[in-house]
Amino acid sequence: MVRVVRFHELGGPEVLRIEDVDVAGPGPGEVQIRVKALGLNRAEALIRSGAYIETPPLPSGLGLEAAGIIEAVGEGVEGLAPGDAVSVVPPPSMVRWPAYGELASFPARLVVKHPPSLSFEVAAAVWMQYLTAYGALIDIARLHPGDFVAITAASSSVGLAAIEIANRLGATAIAITRTSAKKQALTEFGAAHVIASAEEDLGARLAEIAGPAGVRVVFDPVGGPAFEPLTAAMSPGGILIEYGGLSPEPTPFPLFAVLSKSLTLRGYLVHEIISDPERLEAAKAFILDGLADGSLRPVIARTFPFDEIVEAHRFLESNEQFGKVVVTV
Structure with missing residues (x-):
């Protein structure tokens, strides 16, 4: 059993619940990550409230960005191994691949070995x-x-x-x-x-x-x-x-x-970029170069612990932040 965030009804931040659930291992072509940090996005507030382009079946998980350590790799995955420190390019569906949890699986092609100089909190605020x-x-x-x-x-x-x-x-x-x-x-x-x-x-x-x-x-x-x-x-x-x-x-x-x-x-x-392998590789190269030379420096507005996910969402919607809201797991 691992802790994940789900919602059973649409609404404000208060509908988010931390629950203990059984999580399956990674499927073919997937990587399972022991999550250390989450980057929060407006899209997650929208899906929680029922205003997103994706309609969630209830109960639903959520979340698009994570950083952590690879726990396991699925069949056919090459170039990534348990123990690697990685961050995640947002998947096409947060219902299919929700990030909010202690363990989360993602398509291997969207998992990036980030520069060792980045903390998990900063790595979760990149992609x-x-x-x-x-x-x-x-x-x-x-x-x-x-x-x-x-x-x-x-x-x-x-x-x-x-x-x-x-x-x-x-x-x-x-x-x-x-x-x-x-x-x-x-x-x-x-x-x-x-x-x-x-x-x-x-x-x-x-x-x-x-x-x-x-x-x-x-x-x-x-x-x-x-x-x-x-x-x-x-x-x-x-x-x-x-x-x-x-x-x-x-x-x-x-x-x-x-x-x-x-x-x-x-x-x-x-x-558009994420679904096109050639365009995504060009984007990743530009971003990784910028992180390495210091011209790109993610700004973290505030960090919340996992247990305060409701408060983190309230702050996300407050418009008070300057930069990214991050949750540590």
């Missing part, structure tokens, strides 16, 4: 944020030196990863956050410019910063009314990549900006 930002900014938008890139929800783990990647490529990162509370932290982290969208005129500030060239890339998980000032500030031929829908308000389609500037508005899920 979702950097793969999401890499896939959007490099694989899709082809970000290059001199580009202006507007990054909304900039203090999230993905937003911070996007700032680092923009800086690594020589682009200009414009961090957009709701209030000025995190402005200084974002500046110190490396954002070239920071806009508090609830306190400043977003469109005017973007135009002031980017000038006539405009913002070529917008990276947004929010949607809602901000689509209009964001697209108004974009350069001809620019691309807006939408990877979420956090705004409770309707998202307008900025027809005339799209037409007059030949803009691309593109929906994006990180699974």
Whole structure:
């Protein structure tokens, strides 16, 4: 029997339960990990509340990111062995491969021997944020030196990863956050410019910063009314990549900006990268190089023990964090 987190009904953080269950060994092509740390993501709050793209059968496990030590390997697995310290690229289904538990199994192709210099807590905070930002900014938008890139929800783990990647490529990162509370932290982290969208005129500030060239890339998980000032500030031929829908308000389609500037508005899920072996290998190489040279440094907002998973989810949804929420097991 091992301890896992499950929920038997949809709802708030309080529906999460730690239960003792029997866990099967790894199947063919899988690796079973003795979990040491979990990286928490908004997707887990969404699936728990019934608002995710995946519908869970109840009771259900959850969780996308983990780091730990390999306990066992399934048939056909090569290059990985019990005792290896590893971290996990988020699987395509957290219902099929839930991470929240003392033992968890994952497809071997998504298990990575992370750099020995990383702690388990930091290793659990790597893959979702950097793969999401890499896939959007490099694989899709082809970000290059001199580009202006507007990054909304900039203090999230993905937003911070996007700032680092923009800086690594020589682009200009414009961090957009709701209030000025995190402005200084974002500046110190490396954002070239920071806009508090609830306190400043977003469109005017973007135009002031980017000038006539405009913002070529917008990276947004929010949607809602901000689509209009964001697209108004974009350069001809620019691309807006939408990877979420956090705004409770309707998202307008900025027809005339799209037409007059030949803009691309593109929906994006990180699974595009994860499901393509060639693109995933390129992404992993970029991220591992960045971790090694120090240009990519995961930020942990707060760490919770496994027994406080409910409190960890409450903090995850508080919007108070700067970086990743991590749970130690």
